[in-house]
Amino acid sequence: MSLLFDLPATPTLSIDGKTERFPVRRIYCVGRNYAAHAREMGRDDKEPPFFFMKPADAAVDANVAVSIPYPPMTNNFHYEVELVAAIGATLDNASVEAALDGVFGYAVGLDMTRRDLQLEAREKGRPWELGKSFSKSAPIGSIKPSHSHPDSQIRLEVNGEVRQKSTTGLMLWNVAEALSFLSKYEVLLPGDILMTGTPEGVGAVNPGEVMHASIEGLAAIEVEVK
């Protein structure tokens, strides 16, 4: 079979202690998964989980300090620090009890957002793609292989100043529940990624600022906006 043209290489992420890399297939994101963040976005905190997606080329390997471009067509570029679950086995209509069997490992990630475009879409009842789904909008650190990750502190600093600080134990829908829910709608496959939502304290970053995102027990990431 000959292809009309070659596609860009599959984006990949680093794995703790391995030279092999994790190939990224699809990126699912949970919306408003911490009550305090749902409130700061002007929404009630008692909704079932909902999801949006980013393209695979949103993924940026942040195993070492990296920079991402300030994206076009926004004046309000926001950080959202999130626990990332990387899928390593098929999850098809998985129960909550079985869902974590499908997780290869965990990492720290940023769901970078053109907030002005997202909110405009939200108010008009339109999809969020232009606000959420763009290249290099998901810097993700090295993946730590493990089926589960304990509740732990999650934080984000901009130029050394703490902006977000919470615990993953405050997620409204934990990783197992979110994956079980999502796998009823779509078969999740190795290479898929779940970004599990951000706590309160989201805000804007500008060119020249450096974000430091961390979750206890996982490799921290440092991402500069260019």
Ligand code: MN
């Ligand atoms: Mn998010």
